[in-house]
Structure formats: C-alpha cells, structure tokens
Amino acid sequence: MNEPPLTGREPMRTVVFAGNALGAMGIGRLLDAGFEVSLVFAQGEGPDEPAGSALVQEICTERQIPCVSTRDPNQFGWVERIRDARPDMLFHFAHRSMPRASILSVPKHGSFGLHPSLLPQYRCPDPVRRAILKGERRTGVTLHELVVEPYAGAVVASKEVEISTEDTALSLTRKIDLAADALLAAVLPRMRVLDFSLTPQDLSAGSRYQALAPEDGGISWDRPAREIHALVRAFTRPFSGAFGLLGDEMVFFWRASCADDYSLAPGAVAFQGETVLVGTGYGSLRPDEIEVNGRLYSGSTLPRFFKAHEGNAFQ
Numbered sequence: 001m002n003e004p005p006l007t008g009r010e011p012m013r014t015v016v017f018a019g020n021a022l023g024a025m026g027i028g029r030l031l032d033a034g035f036e037v038s039l040v041f042a043q044g045e046g047p048d049e050p051a052g053s054a055l056v057q058e059i060c061t062e063r064q065i066p067c068v069s070t071r072d073p074n075q076f077g078w079v080e081r082i083r084d085a086r087p088d089m090l091f092h093f094a095h096r097s098m099p100r101a102s103i104l105s106v107p108k109h110g111s112f113g114l115h116p117s118l119l120p121q122y123r124c125p126d127p128v129r130r131a132i133l134k135g136e137r138r139t140g141v142t143l144h145e146l147v148v149e150p151y152a153g154a155v156v157a158s159k160e161v162e163i164s165t166e167d168t169a170l171s172l173t174r175k176i177d178l179a180a181d182a183l184l185a186a187v188l189p190r191m192r193v194l195d196f197s198l199t200p201q202d203l204s205a206g207s208r209y210q211a212l213a214p215e216d217g218g219i220s221w222d223r224p225a226r227e228i229h230a231l232v233r234a235f236t237r238p239f240s241g242a243f244g245l246l247g248d249e250m251v252f253f254w255r256a257s258c259a260d261d262y263s264l265a266p267g268a269v270a271f272q273g274e275t276v277l278v279g280t281g282y283g284s285l286r287p288d289e290i291e292v293n294g295r296l297y298s299g300s301t302l303p304r305f306f307k308a309h310e311g312n313a314f315q
Helices: 021-032 053-062 076-085 127-133 169-192 225-235 301-307
Strands: 013-018 036-043 067-070 089-093 111-115 138-145 155-162 242-246 249-259 269-272 275-279 284-292 295-298
Touching (some): 013 021, 021 053, 021 089, 021 169, 036 053, 053 067, 138 169, 155 169, 225 242, 275 301, 284 301
Parallel strands (some): 013 089, 089 111
Antiparallel strands (some): 249 284, 275 284
16 A cells, blocks of 8 residues: 555454455454454345345344345445445455445555455466366465456465365365465455555466356266366255266266276266266266266166166267
C-alpha cells in the first residue's frame, strides 16, 4: 500500500461476502486480527446452496455481527447498505456472487478475495477441479485484490498446496481451506495496519478456463488411464460424476484407480479374478464404485454387475 502503516489503534471496518465454511473461518480470522466486521453477506438460501453457510450465520450470531442472507448483494438496496457501513476494506470468502464495480469502489483501502489457485494460474470458476484434470502436482490459494475483471487483481500473498494422485475435488478443497486459514492468520494482522504490498499479476503467464458443466464428465476411453482417473476424481461427489455408456446403461464412476494392463482395447471390459478392468488409450481403469440407475455397486456387487453385461464395451 502507498499509505503509511497505521498505529493499530484506529478502527478498521470491513464488510464481508461469506459463502461456506471458508467464509466462517475468514470472519473468525478477521476478528482475531482486530478488524471490526460491520456487515456480513451470507450465501442466499436454496436447495443448491452449500450447507456451510449456516456456519457463517452461526459465527455472526455469536459475535453479534449484522448478517443478511442474499444470493445477490449487488442489488441497489444492498449497495446502499454497504455504503452506510463505511467499510475501510471488503473481503470476499467463497460467496457465489462477486461484488461489482458499484461495490468495489466503496471501501477506502480496497477489496480482497481468496481464490483457490496460485494466480495467475487457473483464473476460472473451477480452479480446483481444473488443476486435477490437468494433472498438476501443486496448486494453492491466493489472496488478491478484487477488480472488475475476475481474478485479475494484484496479489497480496499466496500459499502452495501439494496435490496427491488420490486427491478428489473435495479432499483438495479441504487442503486449500487449511492453507487459506494459515495464510489469513499470517497476513491479516499486517493488512489491519496497512502494512502490506500488492504485486501485479502477469496475466499473460496465466491460464483461463470456462466453468465445468456436468456433460464435461463424459469419459473418452481413448484417453490414457491416468487422465480418466483424474476425470473421476474431479467429478466425483459432491459433483455430478464421470460417466460412460455400457450398452444401454449409463454408468457413473465415483471411485476408480489405474491398472498396469495394456492389453485391452479402449472401452473393453475384462476380469482378473474378481477385479474389473476397463481398457483405455494407455493402461486400464479399475472401477471401485459405480452407480447405475440410482443403485451403487462396489466390492462384491461390482463384478456381478459387469458380468451381467459381459460382451458389452463402453462407447
């Protein structure tokens, strides 16, 4: 920041957009750092909203912080409420709605958000799943300045996270949340007194992708087994699932692993004892849990399902 550091005695008011468990953690870290949280926008209610939003409302109730629940804080009435709060900073922690220019211009010392990647890499709505799909061995979390162009603001700080070959989108998100907690614990006390710097991103060195859709979970069996395994990990619960068509049956893959069998044609099904293998473009995939017509198959029931479809291959 260009302004001189504060003494620490001045109040630092903030408005927070908080969506799930990460949002509740972020509010806690702001309070620990001495911020005055004047207003919180929790994730709006609905059947598709993350259950962790209840944690945001819980911490706000415990700490007597004004909290409103809305899917779109950018509506005019809420913008006026933010102006009335006179925030020095605004923070965005996993709320589905991003603040627009009319809100970003309000805080005196800027607006900041967490993004679950090492910016400028994976400047997109699904950075965790994209990193898995690309076979990355590391990712992370970045605290950055919020600007009108999504994910393009200058970086305050970042923290790296390793990706294991068995990480799913959910397990990797949990790792990133822990890293975000440590990152905020380290940097927020300095931000509280304006003792931090901003490093512009080199956007030309980064990567951008569209949001993933359920149909992106379709399996192309001519791809290598490791890529299909990554697809399964990226689309498994709580997402829609990677899928393939076996005869007339749509098969969803919730868990799988790679096998060193290179003899099978892509999509062909074979058995090694009670172990099921599906051929790919390089190596084989071993299904560990599948779902067909709402019924789950794993363990001893899984080979029975495939033997009932013996002679069919995945398309």
